[in-house]
Amino acid sequence: MGSKIRVLHIIPGFGGGISSHVRNIINGINKDEVTIDVAGFTPYPDEFIAEVNNKGGKTFTLDNVRIHNLGKCIKQFREIVISGNYDAIHMHLADVQAVYFSILASTCGIKRKIVHAHIADQQGSEKALFKIRKKINQILTVSSATDLASCSKLSSEFRFGKKYVDENRVMHIPNSINATNYFEKISEDEIAKYREEFKIKEEQLIIGHVGFFGYQKNHPFMFKIARRLKERGVDFVWLFIGTGYNFDEYVHLAEIMGLGDCVRFLGRRNDVCALYKIMNVSVLASFFEGLPTVTIETQAAGTATVISDSISDETDMGLNMIKRVSLNDDVDNWSDAILEMSKIKVPEAEERKRNIEKRAFTTLTAAKLYTKFLKKEIMTYNLGTEIE
Numbered sequence: 001m002g003s004k005i006r007v008l009h010i011i012p013g014f015g016g017g018i019s020s021h022v023r024n025i026i027n028g029i030n031k032d033e034v035t036i037d038v039a040g041f042t043p044y045p046d047e048f049i050a051e052v053n054n055k056g057g058k059t060f061t062l063d064n065v066r067i068h069n070l071g072k073c074i075k076q077f078r079e080i081v082i083s084g085n086y087d088a089i090h091m092h093l094a095d096v097q098a099v100y101f102s103i104l105a106s107t108c109g110i111k112r113k114i115v116h117a118h119i120a121d122q123q124g125s126e127k128a129l130f131k132i133r134k135k136i137n138q139i140l141t142v143s144s145a146t147d148l149a150s151c152s153k154l155s156s157e158f159r160f161g162k163k164y165v166d167e168n169r170v171m172h173i174p175n176s177i178n179a180t181n182y183f184e185k186i187s188e189d190e191i192a193k194y195r196e197e198f199k200i201k202e203e204q205l206i207i208g209h210v211g212f213f214g215y216q217k218n219h220p221f222m223f224k225i226a227r228r229l230k231e232r233g234v235d236f237v238w239l240f241i242g243t244g245y246n247f248d249e250y251v252h253l254a255e256i257m258g259l260g261d262c263v264r265f266l267g268r269r270n271d272v273c274a275l276y277k278i279m280n281v282s283v284l285a286s287f288f289e290g291l292p293t294v295t296i297e298t299q300a301a302g303t304a305t306v307i308s309d310s311i312s313d314e315t316d317m318g319l320n321m322i323k324r325v326s327l328n329d330d331v332d333n334w335s336d337a338i339l340e341m342s343k344i345k346v347p348e349a350e351e352r353k354r355n356i357e358k359r360a361f362t363t364l365t366a367a368k369l370y371t372k373f374l375k376k377e378i379m380t381y382n383l384g385t386e387i388e
Contacts, residue, residue: 004032004033004034004035005033005034005035005087005088005371005374005375006034006035006037006084006085006086006087007034007035007036007037007086007087007088007089007090007374008036008037008038008039008080008081008084008086008088008089008090009022009036009037009038009039009089009090009092010039010040010062010089010090010091010092010093010101011038011039011040011092012040012041012092012093013040013041013042014040014042014043014044014045014048015042016212017118017175017290017293018092018118019040019048020175020293021092021118021151021173021175021176021293022036022038022092023048023051024175024176024177024178024363024366024367025173025176025363025366025367025370026038026051026052026055026057027051027055027178027363027367028176028362028363028364028365028366028367028368029055029367029370029371030367030371031055031056033371034371034374035055035056035057036052036055036057037052037057037058037059037060037080037084037086038052038057038058038059038060039059039060039061039062039077039080040059040060040061040062041061041062041063041064042061043061044059044061058084060080062076062077063076074104077101077104078104078107078108081104081105081108081110082108082109086110087112087374088110088112088113088114088147088374089101089102089105089110089112089113089114090114090116090149091113091114091115091116091144091145092116092118093115094115094117094137094140094141094159095136095137095140095141096137096140098115098140098141098144098145099140099141099143099144101144102115102144102145103144111146112146112147113144113145113146113147114145114146114147114148114149115141115142115144115145115147115148115149115159116149116150116151116173117141117148117149117150117151117155117156117158117159117160117170117290118150118151118155118290119155119158119159119288119290120152120154120155120157120158120288120289120290120310120312121154121158121287121288121310122288123215123216123287134158137159138159138160138161141159141160142160142161142164147171147373147379148160148164148169148170148171149170149171149172149173149373150170150171150172150173150290151172151173151174151175151290151291152172152289152290152291152312152314152315152383153165153170153172153312153314153382153383154288154289154290154291154312155290155291156170156172168380168382169380170380171373171378171379171380171381172314172380172381172382172383173366173369173370173373173381174291174296174359174360174361174365174366174369174383175290175291175292175293175296175361176293176296176360176361176362176363176365176366176367177293177296177297177300177356177361177362177363178362178363179300179353179356179357179362179363181273182273182276182297182300182301183300183301183349183350183352183353184349185277185349186274186277186278190274191277191278194274194275194278195278198237198239198264198266199237199264200237201235203235204235204236204237205234205235205236205237205280205281205339205342206236206237206239206278206279206280206281207226207236207237207238207239207279207280207281207282207283207338207342208238208239208241208275208276208279208281208282208283208303209222209238209239209240209241209242209282209283209284210241210242210272210275210276210282210294210297211241211242211284211286211292211294212242212243212244213242213243213244213245213246213247213250214244214245214246215246215287216286216287216288216289217242217284217285217286218285218286218287218308218327219240219246219250219253220250220253221285221327221331222238222283222285223250223253223254223257223259223263224257224331225283225285225331225334225335225338226238226254226257226259226262226263227257227258227259227331228331228332228334228335229262229335229338230258230259230262232335234335234339236262237262237263237264238259238262238263238264239263239264239266239275239279240263240264240265240266241266241267241268241269241272241275242267242268243267243268247265247267251265272297273297273301276297276298276301276302276303277301277302277303279298279303280303280304280342281303281304281305281306281338281341281342282294282298282303282304282305282306283305283306283307283334283338284305284306284307284308284311285306285307285308285327285334286307286308286310286311287308287310287327288310289310289311289312290312291312291314291315291383292307292311292315295307295311295315295322296315296317296356296361298321299317299319299321299322299352299355299356300352300353300356302321302346302347302349302352303321303346304321304322304323304341304342304344304346305321305322305323305341306323306325306334306337306338306341307322307323307324307325308324308325308326308327309324309325309326309327310327311324312383314383314384317352317355317356317359317361318355318359319347319351319352319355320344320347321341321344321346321347323337323340323341325337358386358387359383359384359385359386359387360387365387369381369387
């Protein structure tokens, strides 16, 4: 391996947590030490292409692997890998897909193949057939890799198997945030502007949720919490930020449940960092998560957060800003937790910044950790371990 390391990241597509993770690593990397190219199955926005190019990398859009164009896909991928002269490929894929690209990379002379786990569960995982399929997929995923990487221990256990965590054989790479703007205070004028835009009165409690509108994030349960808060006479507005395939269904459900006056559906926003700062408390009631970047963002921004007990405790930055509640608890317990956390004393920005940086959850610190991994200076890391 030469003095400058070249890596090809393979992502399912642009948009979502995986591409955000890769994007932050690229933005934090020292381009004199590491060059990262990205290959995925969807187009990229111009802004992302510019960021990759700025760090000396390239982006490639791959054809989806189908029987009728399998030869074309193989030729396309081999050309990318051979011309790229990569030291490693980093696959944000699993099971059969990971095996496919691992074999192709091997035929091009690539010896180092990193597989990265991002999810910690899937819908229907309680079924017997799923458990059998999961075990087979774990075997396939691990067999495709020389190195295992992951966003959390829960994700590692789901994708690779618990023994790989117990034997300390996984490199856990933080889902980092570009922290520049999170620690700055929002002005009173900006707060007033948002209150006017979302029709929020001065005295109302502001609850927030940021996430994809799909099964995983558990929106119907949050609507039940909102309805209970309303029944208890709490004067609040709940901001739901995001889009997804269940968006229209959930908006309709909220109306049916009589929540039209106290919920706001904001869709996709580019000002989420600022929106965190007008919230009194954030809620994440997910059925499962790998490691939700949103909880790192809320702690950086100074917003207390109530999360489900299915979310890894590695998300807690040691700032007493996270409260875990069981999904088996009733909505009154969740309501109590939300009201409690909305009143906590939030640590000052300097303390928040210090705790998040020393756990490598900022763009620069995570990229430095990743560079050490690529250089084989460190091969395992557990989230929460303080770095020098």
